[in-house]
Amino acid sequence: MSTATYTLPAxxxxxxxxxxxxxxxxxxxxxxxxxxxxxxxxxxxGFPAMFYILFGLLMNRGESLNGVLVAKYxxxxxxxxxxxxxxxxxxxxxxxxxxxxxWLELKRASPMPPLAYVLSKCCMAVCFSVxxxxxxxxxxxxxxxxxxxxxxxxxxxxxxxxxxxxxxxLGLVMAFSVPPSSAGGIAxxxxxxxSFLSGLWIPLRFLPHALQVxxxxxxxxxxxxxxxxxxxxxxxxxxxxxWFGLLGFxxxxxxxxxxxxxxxxxxx
Amino acid sequence: xxxxxxxxEATTTARTAAETVASLTNVTKRYTNGVVALDGLxxxxxxxxxxxxxxxxxxGKSTAVKLMMGLSSPTLGEVRIxxxxxxxxxxxLRTGVMLQVGKAPEMLRVREHINIFRGYYPQPMAYADIIKxxxxxxxxxxxxGQLSGGQKQRVLFGIALAGDPDLIFLxxxxxxxxxxxxxxxxxxxxxxxxxxxxxxxxxHYLEEADALAHRIIVINKGKVVCEGTPAEVKSIGAGAGNxxxxxxxxxxxxxxxLTAQHLEAISGVTHVELAGALxxxxxxxxxxxxxxxxxxxxxxxxxxxxxxxxxxxxxxxxSDR
Numbered sequence: 001m002s003t004a005t006y007t008l009p010a011x012x013x014x015x016x017x018x019x020x021x022x023x024x025x026x027x028x029x030x031x032x033x034x035x036x037x038x039x040x041x042x043x044x045x046g047f048p049a050m051f052y053i054l055f056g057l058l059m060n061r062g063e064s065l066n067g068v069l070v071a072k073y074x075x076x077x078x079x080x081x082x083x084x085x086x087x088x089x090x091x092x093x094x095x096x097x098x099x100x101x102x103w104l105e106l107k108r109a110s111p112m113p114p115l116a117y118v119l120s121k122c123c124m125a126v127c128f129s130v131x132x133x134x135x136x137x138x139x140x141x142x143x144x145x146x147x148x149x150x151x152x153x154x155x156x157x158x159x160x161x162x163x164x165x166x167x168x169x170l171g172l173v174m175a176f177s178v179p180p181s182s183a184g185g186i187a188x189x190x191x192x193x194x195s196f197l198s199g200l201w202i203p204l205r206f207l208p209h210a211l212q213v214x215x216x217x218x219x220x221x222x223x224x225x226x227x228x229x230x231x232x233x234x235x236x237x238x239x240x241x242x243w244f245g246l247l248g249f250x251x252x253x254x255x256x257x258x259x260x261x262x263x264x265x266x267x268x
Numbered sequence: 269x270x271x272x273x274x275x276x277e278a279t280t281t282a283r284t285a286a287e288t289v290a291s292l293t294n295v296t297k298r299y300t301n302g303v304v305a306l307d308g309l310x311x312x313x314x315x316x317x318x319x320x321x322x323x324x325x326x327x328g329k330s331t332a333v334k335l336m337m338g339l340s341s342p343t344l345g346e347v348r349i350x351x352x353x354x355x356x357x358x359x360x361l362r363t364g365v366m367l368q369v370g371k372a373p374e375m376l377r378v379r380e381h382i383n384i385f386r387g388y389y390p391q392p393m394a395y396a397d398i399i400k401x402x403x404x405x406x407x408x409x410x411x412x413g414q415l416s417g418g419q420k421q422r423v424l425f426g427i428a429l430a431g432d433p434d435l436i437f438l439x440x441x442x443x444x445x446x447x448x449x450x451x452x453x454x455x456x457x458x459x460x461x462x463x464x465x466x467x468x469x470x471x472h473y474l475e476e477a478d479a480l481a482h483r484i485i486v487i488n489k490g491k492v493v494c495e496g497t498p499a500e501v502k503s504i505g506a507g508a509g510n511x512x513x514x515x516x517x518x519x520x521x522x523x524x525x526l527t528a529q530h531l532e533a534i535s536g537v538t539h540v541e542l543a544g545a546l547x548x549x550x551x552x553x554x555x556x557x558x559x560x561x562x563x564x565x566x567x568x569x570x571x572x573x574x575x576x577x578x579x580x581x582x583x584x585x586x587s588d589r
Contacts, residue, residue: 018390025387029380036375036411101370106424109337109367111360111388111431267300268340 023116030120031127034090044089045132048082052136055201057144065203066233071144075136076227077200079156080220082132083164087125088191091171093183095121100180122168126161133160148231155230163223166246169253170219176260194218219249287315289435289466290336295345297331297490305331307490308345313435318457318467320477320484324586328490329470333437336468337365349435361389364433366424366441374413378404381412382426389431401456402426403449417444425453436460438469442476454480474578484578488586502581518554519580521546521572524565534560550576 035041056074065073098104107117133156140146148156170190178186195201197211198221204212215221216237222245225235229242290313297306306328313319323329334340335347338354349359372381382399386392399405402425407415412423421444428436438457442450457467457480471477477484478498485495494504503517517538524531524547528540536553551557554573562568 022387025384029376029384033373033375097371098373101372102367103369103372105339106365106367106369106372106427109339109360109363109365109437110385111357113357268334 019113019116022112023119026112026116026120027123030124034094034124034128040089040094041128044086044128045082045135047085048078048132049135049139051081051201052078052139053143057139060144062145066228066235068231068233069144069146071140072146072148072231073203073228073233075140075144075146076156076231076233077203077224079129079133079136079160080163080198080224080227081195081200082136083125083129083160083223084167084195084220085191086128086132087164087167087171088174088187090125090128091121091168092174092178092187092190095172095175096178096180096183099175118172121171122165125168125171126164129160129164130157133157152231156227159223159226159230163219163226163246166219166223166250166253169250169257172257173253173260176257176264194220198224200224216245219246222246222249289313289315289317290349290468291347292332292335292342293346293348295332295335295342295347297328297335297340298343305490306335306342309487309490309492310345311485311492311495313466313468315434315466316461316464318461318469318480318482320481321468321470321487322474322477322484322582323487323493327488327586329487330439331490332487333439333468333470337363337437361431362434364428364431364436366428366436366438368439368443369424372412372420372424375411377409377411378415378423378426379408381423382430385427385430391432393429393432398426398429401429403452418446418449421445422449422453425456433465435466436468438467440471441469442471442473450476474582478578486582486585493585498578501585502576502578504581504585517550517552517576519574519576520549520551520554520558520561521570521574522549522561522568523547523570524561524568526561526565526568530564531561534564546570 052074056071056078060069060071063070095104098107104117108114137146137148137153137156141148174183174186174190198204198215198218199207200220204215204221222237222242225237225242226239226246228235229239292306292309292311295306295309296304298304309328309332311332321329321332331340335342336349336354338347338349338356338360341347341355347354350362352359354360354363376384379395382395382404386395386398393401399408402422404419404422404426407419410419412420415423421441425438425441428438441457442453445453454476457469460467461482469476469480481498483495484498484501486493486501494501496504523545526547528542528547531537531540531547531549534549534551534557536551536557537549538552539548539550541548541550549557549561558573
């Protein structure tokens with residue numbers, strides 16, 4: 001499976017650059033395809049935007065939360081929400097559909113390095129996550145009296161990009177383990193409860209104590225705390241702790257995805 | 269069922285002389301759910317050949333193809349493509365695949381799909397050649413999702429050609445094509461073989477296998493039932509279940525009062541079948557058989573004499589007897 005093991009008698013020197021070009025092409029067309037698929041792009045970008053407008057802007061009465069304006073605080077939460085949606089629907093449902101349609105099989109029978117496919121999907125999720133974060137920021141700044149320094153903006157965009165990676169891994173696990181016919185339903189079952197339970201919609205301290213205790217199980221919780229911290233709000237836990245949480249979740253998901261993929265392979 | 273049928277001398281020697289491109293040697297594939305898809309199957313594909321893999325659903329056709337594409341590994345036995353592992357990238361660079369794909373990314377244009385796949389190969393086929401060979405002129409800028417079923421099939425054919433491969437797997441290539449498009453694809457497949465490419469196709473259209481294949485391999489229940497040129501397979505099939513399969517078989521259909529017992533006693537008759545009022549008699553000496561039948565039954569009518577069709581052979585070879 002590894003891309004490093006093949007040698008081509010005729011073009012061994014060109015192998016590396018060709019691989020690089022394959023990765024770049026795959027990523028470019030995947031992002032383009034996702035943007036062109038309006039049913040996906042509008043929903044993925046529109047959903048968090050709609051939620052943010054509703055809860056962050058329209059219901060905003062100029063209150064503060066943990067030291068920052070509610071509109072600014074919720075910007076972090078809904079950016080995480082958008083990132084999760086892009087990964088879960090883009091990868092969890094998207095890869096699952098490619099699998100069931102036989103498209104992935106056709107790709108795998110080709111000389112394309114399998115990693116190029118996985119990376120293109122992850123990059124698509126990262127791109128959408130960044131787009132959503134930028135859009136929410138624009139909405140907040142324009143209509144919610146949110147003030148952001150350039151540094152703050154750069155940090156939350158960076159976090160949105162990085163945060164899409166653990167969520168992408170979760171999407172891969174779903175794609176490889178859930179039957180394609182129920183992928184959409186399962187995606188919603190993960191997306192909505194996970195967002196709610198990690199306090200992305202309603203800040204955690206307004207939720208029952210039991211829910212506050214289990215929140216750190218979710219990667220969304222850790223990413224949200226990093227977001228809040230970057231926006232100048234007080235957030236529980238340490239920065240290193242949250243990064244560690246995200247990393248741990250990513251590794252567990254990579255492991256699960258690998259196991260699920262191997263199981264599929266063996267039964268192929 | 270597993271009777272091995274001797275190949276006529278000429279084809280055997282011709283095949284061993286040619287360069288072997290792909291081989292399955294005593295391959296058994298058992299899935300984890302216990303289903304044995306292939307049971308000691310062996311087959312070889314030679315350079316420049318068009319081979320049709322025929323068999324009823326569940327015979328093991330797609331498993332055999334998947335093994336050759338390196339998408340699955342055998343439980344027992346060996347799969348070699350160009351003398352190497354089919355999963356090696358170097359092997360994949362020399363193969364092209366057309367699979368039954370339910371849904372390809374719909375929001376990519378035909379041109380983009382073809383070029384993405386061309387990018388996987390160091391020496392791809394020229395873009396214009398692919399467009400011409402697959403008949404994609406005029407729809408290059410269309411999104412895949414906007415295409416008709418036949419156009420989608422042609423794009424997938426174009427994708428299979430993208431790397432100018434030496435070995436091409438075509439899984440039901442002409443499903444959904446109209447007669448004109450099907451003939452055009454046949455012409456392309458023939459020209460590939462003429463250029464020394466090897467084409468393995470699975471098909472449900474027996475007519476397609478008959479028209480296109482140099483060699484037909486019929487498999488059932490994971491085993492090779494018979495293989496040979498279309499003509500050989502037809503004659504073998506018509507005589508299946510009887511000893512001494514030979515060419516020159518004819519199927520005589522008529523309405524007669526003669527019983528099956530009577531008919532089987534007539535010289536040359538290898539098989540008798542009654543379907544409603546119609547009696548079908550397979551004979552290796554059709555003239556002699558007919559003379560006797562006409563003498564025995566003066567009221568015999570609705571007479572029809574046919575060469576066996578591949579379909580008859582196929583049914584005879586794969587039916588449970």
